[in-house]
Amino acid sequence: MLRWGHRPSRDARLTTHVALAARALGAKGLILSDIEDRKIKETIDEVTQNWGGTFFFEMGIPWKKAVNNWKTKNGVVVHLTAYGENIETSDVLNRVRALEKNVLVIVGSQKVPREFFSEDVSDFNVAIGNQPHSECASVAVFLDRFFHGKELARSFQNGKMSIIPQRRGKKIHDNEKR
Amino acid sequence: MLRWGHRPSRDARLTTHVALAARALGAKGLILSDIEDRKIKETIDEVTQNWGGTFFFEMGIPWKKAVNNWKTKNGVVVHLTAYGENIETSDVLNRVRALEKNVLVIVGSQKVPREFFSEDVSDFNVAIGNQPHSECASVAVFLDRFFHGKELARSFQNGKMSIIPQRRGKKIHDNEKR
Numbered sequence: 456m457l458r459w460g461h462r463p464s465r466d467a468r469l470t471t472h473v474a475l476a477a478r479a480l481g482a483k484g485l486i487l488s489d490i491e492d493r494k495i496k497e498t499i500d501e502v503t504q505n506w507g508g509t510f511f512f513e514m515g516i517p518w519k520k521a522v523n524n525w526k527t528k529n530g531v532v533v534h535l536t537a538y539g540e541n542i543e544t545s546d547v548l549n550r551v552r553a554l555e556k557n558v559l560v561i562v563g564s565q566k567v568p569r570e571f572f573s574e575d576v577s578d579f580n581v582a583i584g585n586q587p588h589s590e591c592a593s594v595a596v597f598l599d600r601f602f603h604g605k606e607l608a609r610s611f612q613n614g615k616m617s618i619i620p621q622r623r624g625k626k627i628h629d630n631e632k633r
Numbered sequence: 634m635l636r637w638g639h640r641p642s643r644d645a646r647l648t649t650h651v652a653l654a655a656r657a658l659g660a661k662g663l664i665l666s667d668i669e670d671r672k673i674k675e676t677i678d679e680v681t682q683n684w685g686g687t688f689f690f691e692m693g694i695p696w697k698k699a700v701n702n703w704k705t706k707n708g709v710v711v712h713l714t715a716y717g718e719n720i721e722t723s724d725v726l727n728r729v730r731a732l733e734k735n736v737l738v739i740v741g742s743q744k745v746p747r748e749f750f751s752e753d754v755s756d757f758n759v760a761i762g763n764q765p766h767s768e769c770a771s772v773a774v775f776l777d778r779f780f781h782g783k784e785l786a787r788s789f790q791n792g793k794m795s796i797i798p799q800r801r802g803k804k805i806h807d808n809e810k811r
Contacts (some may be wrong), residue, residue: 473674476770479762479800502765510721538796545798565752571801583656584785586798592654595761595770596777604778606772607721607762618716618763620723624750625716 456485456594459518459571460564463492472591474512480598481606482560484511488518508613522576523560530557531578533572534592539580548582548600554578560597561593562590590598634663634772637696637749638742641670650769651740652677655723657675658776659784660738662689663677685792700737700754708735709756712749713771717758725759726778732756740768 456477474485490577491514499512508518522532532555540547551558559614561571570576598606607609611617619626634655639648652663652673665673669692677690700710709732718725727734739749748754761771776784789795797804 463644466730468643469650472647472650472767472769474654475765476767478636479764479766480770480774506764536801540800541785541798543782573640574801575793580800582796586657586684587653588656588657589650589769589773591650591769592773595767595773596658599774599777600782604721611764618760619759620719620763621716622718622758623752625762 456482456520456563457559458485458487458564459489459567461487461490461492461563462564463490463494466564466589467492467495467527469564469591471498473496473594474546475502476591476595477598478503478508478510479607480595481609482510482594482598483600484513485515486516486521487512488516488521491515503614504558505615507611507617509612518539518561525557525559528557530559531560531566532561532576533581533597534561534567535579535583535590536563536567536572537585537588539571541582541585542597542600543584545559547579551579551581552601558601562594564590571578634660635696635699635737635739636663636665637667637739638741639665639668639746640742641668641672644742645670645673647742647759647769649673649676651772652688653680654769654773656681656688656778657785658773659780659787660688660772660776662691664699665690665692666693666694666699669693680774681791681792685795686778686789687790696739703735703737706735707780708737710737710739710754711757711759711775712739712745712755713761713768713775714741714745714750715760715763715766716750718761718794719763720775720778721762725757727759727760730779736779738772738773742768
C-alpha cells in the first residue's frame, strides 16, 4: 500500500486507520510517501508487536521513487480512485489478478496529481464504486475482494495477545502466559 | 448505520468518512447518536445533493432510544466489533441475512459501553477479522458483503453530477445540462 498526500495535522487519524485497515485486511505493509510521521509509525509498529504478523511501515520515500522501484521489480500499480473502472461492474479486478504480479495499491488523500492516472504511474485505475468515498473504506473493500475474503481467516503469528471471537463479550488470550 | 461515541474535535474526519463509506456502499442513512455535529451533517447532505441518492443523516438521538425504536419496528441490531464472531470464518452473516429484517449496524469510536455486547442491545456481534481495525473499514466490508457487492453497481438518482468510469483520467457528467 502506498499512502500519498498525508498532512500530519489533518490526516493523522485517517492515515492511521488506512494503515490499520491495510494490516487487518492482508496487505504486507504501507509506504507513507514524501513525508515522515513518527507518531503513526510508532502506533502501527506497536499494534503489530502486540497483535502479531509482519506488517512493515516505511515513510519519507518520494512517491515517484517508490513507484519506479516497484515497476523495476516487475510489480503492478493499482491506483484507487472514484474516477476509475468500477470494481463491481467491470472486469478490472480479474485483469489485475491475471497478471499474477505483486500489487502496489496507491491511495490518495487530498486531490492527487494528474500523473497518477497516466500509464507512467498506474497500470489500473480502480473505483470502489463511482461515488465520493473514503480512502480507508476503498482500501478495505479492495483488499477483501482481492484476497477473496480469505485474509480475514489468517492468523497473525507472534503477537503478545490474540482475540478469541465470541458471540457476546470480549475475550483476549495472553500469548505470553503458559 | 448508528455511529456511537463521536467526539467533534477528534473524530470529525473519521465520522465523515464512516458516513461517506456507508452512503457509497448502500446504507440508507446514518444516525450520529448522543451528539450533534452540524458541520458533518452539512458535508454529507451536500454530497447527497451533488451526487444523488437519498441518504439520511440524523443526529442527537440517544443511542438507547435509537436502538429501542429499531427493535420496536422489528429490526435487527448488528454491533461491529473486533471481539465478535468473525465474518469470514463463522456463519454469522448468513444468520443475520436469514432473519430477513432491516439491519441497524452499530459502529463505535472510543471504547464502547459493555451493554453493546448484551442481548438488550445487539442481536449479533460481528468482527471484520479479529484484529484491531478501523471502524470505517469495518463498515465498508460489512456492507459490501451484506449486499453481495451489488451496492457498487447501483445508480444514485437525482444528483447534480455523476462520474463516468474511465480507464484513465477523470470524467464527470453534469446532469443539469441538456
